[in-house]
Amino acid sequence: MGSIHLKNVEKWFGEVQVIKGVDLDINDGEFVVFVGPSGCGKSTLLRMIGGLEDTSRGAIEINGNDVTDQPPSKRGLAMVFQSYALYPHMSVRDNMGFSLKTAGASKQEQKEKVDHAAAVLKLETYLDRRPKDLSGGQRQRVAIGRSIVRDPTAFLFDEPLSNLDAALRVEMRHEIAKLHQSLKATMIYVTHDQVEAMTLADKIVVLEYGVIAQVGSPRDLYENPANLFVAQFIGSPKMNIMPASARSGGYDLPGHRGDDYPVNAATAHLGIRPEHITIGPAGSGQCDAKVEVTEFLGADTFLLCDGGELGQINVRINGDSDKQVGDIIGLNFDRDRVRTFNADGLAVSN
Template structure:
């Protein structure tokens, strides 16, 4: 079991409040990711759950038991840090089983648990090596193995892939996703990388300034962001945001004069229009809902990213098929997918019909 509940959790460092009354429920077996920019409070929140930081107000329950005052050792959790923290003089086998050995577990039982973890993490061929003979990804798997043998009710990951290069991060994302499917154990994972969040999570918790901006599945956050912050933080490349105005039952881009689609009236009038780069189609100049000039074209193989200076407005990003060659300096028209438009009010909140 690994259900975790946070009730009005606050954390103060002197006069500075870094966690501001967070309520959250993590279901048993869920893969939940805390994501947000640096300083948003995601690592602090994870440390509060782990018991590494003392809660200022509120409470934490694990499987219905109040653990607010419990030390880390009494919470039944295992934590994997950004730093591998492996003992350099020990072999992989000794590193993975060290915690069990210090707890006084019989050697036969330690060997059984260590071998089982090695099998799950595909470390069998490296068990007699020392950390200096391992790659970064292999070292991180050893650190995860050390957590697995404790058979925790939940795993806590604090930016575990940030020390790896791009190729290894992709490989380890796959390994962690596979591990979750094999073990079925609750996992809470902290990252600033929204690509990791989108590819790994059952549920994403978007944090900003010590508060939760939105909680939902990757698809929910991508397709139905609650506000401008979530709209631009989730999705790579990020959503384009343009000023717009409503006249009668239509809206247009401010400063551009391009009338777009009919606008179904709502309680609040939109002042911002959001459209993701992949939801804009390139057409011939003079056609479409906006006109612009290609300033920069970034060819990435399967895709090409076009930075387009829209007449009367700022530069926006358009994602196109890499097979289509569009030269810098070319005049183009843009068509916005009317089913994929997002509107935001003056406070930055999403307007939904």
């Protein structure tokens, strides 16, 4: 079992409140990702769960037991940090088995657990090497293996891939996903990287200034953001947001045609993802825009367009497109994909 429940937890540093009353249920075996901009409190919240930061108010339960005031060693959790924190004078085997040794485990138990973790992480051929003889990705796998041997209630990852180059990040992301599928263990993962959040998570927790902006599956957050913050934080490139107003039987866009598709009367903003816009000749669709930048990415091309009073509009189209900078194009929004928000930035149903 590895269920974790946060009940109105708060964290204060002096007179500054960093975590502002968070309620969250993490189920056994879930892969939960905390994501948000720098300073939103995601690492602080993770450290509170791990016991590395005191909880100012509220309660933290693990498997139904209140651990709010318990030290890290009593919580049965394992943490993996940005820094590998490996002992340079020890072999991979000794690094992975060190916690078992200090806990008084027999040599046979140490060997069995280290061999099992090494097999899971494909480190069998590196057990006699020292950290200096490993790549960054291999060192991170050793750090993860050191956690696996403890058979923890849950794994806590604090931006573990941020020190790796782009190729290694992709490789290690795949390794962590396979590790979760293999161990079926509860994992909580902190990152600012949306790709990591979208590809790894069963459930994403989006944090904004110490409060939860939205909790849901990657698809839920991408397709149905609860507010403008989530709409523009989740997704790369982000959702296009433009001013709009409801009218009888449709909506208006300032300086442009809008559509006869009816929207909620409270609509003040309209959102549409770049891939949910099709292009046509000027005068077609909901608005016209001028192509300012083209970004060719192979299979896709992104058109960064000037929508006048609507601001910059990003459009994702087929990579074979012949559109050029300076072209005036019509933008047609997929009606089923249009999202609307009120003046307070909250999503409203059409």
